[in-house]
Amino acid sequence: MRVIRKEYDQMTDEQLVIAMAGGDQRAFDKLYGRYSSALLSYFMRMLWRDREKSEDFVHDFFTKLIHRPELFDTTRSFKTWMYSVASNMCKNEYKKQEIRKNTSNGLDHTYAVSDASKNTESEVHHALFKEAYNYQITQLEYKHREVFEMRHFDGLSIKEIAEALEISEGTIKSRLFYATKYLAQGLKEYQPEHTK
């Protein structure tokens, strides 16, 4: 069994997709384990932190991959291709629903309200920052928000973001600069230095 596990660990994402297309269940399990959490986090951030909808989107993405693996171009990176498909899915969802800029407060209902009596000061500060961020990020345009979160939360480089969104690196840089400056300015009050 160790030999088999080692083989799948050494296989690239593209090789796993090819094996999965051939009916290899283990290859699919390996690919799912690598990217299911990251994909869910992305959808959570992009879809107003709606967990149920985000898991549905994850299920839809892998179902599409099982039924039509030929949609994936093996010459491309699977990671960038996955984010490209996820971005299109979110854009389609935005088109179906109104963008609610005037939601109650943009807060994530799943976030537990920190109990000051039990948590330390840093933990309280962290919880407050998170809430403020969630609000501020919704104030950004989708194109800026997408680039910012793909850079800081999904760990993609400027080049990978440009490849996934099929736009130039210069545009990515300018969008990223704008989002960073806007959020830094908006969350200035929630800095640890300022909260002391």
Place this chain on the structure above:
Amino acid sequence: MNTFDEIIQTKAYRDLTPDELSIVRELVSSEQEFNEMKAFYTEIGQLSVSTREEVSSSVKSSLNAVFRAKHPGIQQHWSTPALEEKKVAPLYNRSWFRIAAIFVISAGIATIWFATREEHFPSKKESVQLAKMEQTAHKTDQKEEDNTTSLKTKKQFPVNEVTSRKYTASSTISKNQSAEDLSPLNSLAAPITYLETDKENTYFLLEKQESTTLSANSPGLSSMLRAEKKSDELSGYFAKAGMDADLNPTGNKESFGRKEVKTPDISTNDLLSLIEPSF
């Protein structure tokens, strides 16, 4: 932007180089803004770690069912090799190559065998001719041998009844007979027979055989030519041997075989005319 991220997260404002300072000033204008941006990056980093979500198990179960529906009959414990090397059979293992090699070798062996067979065993026609020529050559050799032996015993010797032979001679010369009793013989072209006659007198004559048609290619040709040459020499001797016999009754053995024989002053035609045939 990567460079900006690295500078913000790793360096202090006072440690920035002029190039790094020019990059940072795209976002911040002072040291205070630089420090605020640095705090913002730290908070965002912590936020990204804390927002990691795990997918519920129901999603995975549902996806497994979808996969099994798409690929029925595939066992989960099978592993697909990443790469399969296509085995290329070597040339000598291919059936068509083996068949062609056997054919070529057989053709070569057959060609060599037939070629050597013709060298050792000539064609039928040639073999028949060869047989005939060998027969004639054998006969010539045999006669040559006979004549050789007869020439050796050219000198007169008493013949007893055992050794006496009766021949139908074309010409005989008796010791007691004079040359006048002898009938002339023909020229060298005519066959001259040397015979052993009565008991007391024996003279041997060589029968010359005409060499007529002989193939130049026959192996017996050389022996026949030799025989002919010898017979020519011997006939030359014997043509004069009769005369020698007349003039040299003792039969000087040494005179035989010498190429240059001293001849008497008597002409051959005169003597031949004296020899009468016995039949």
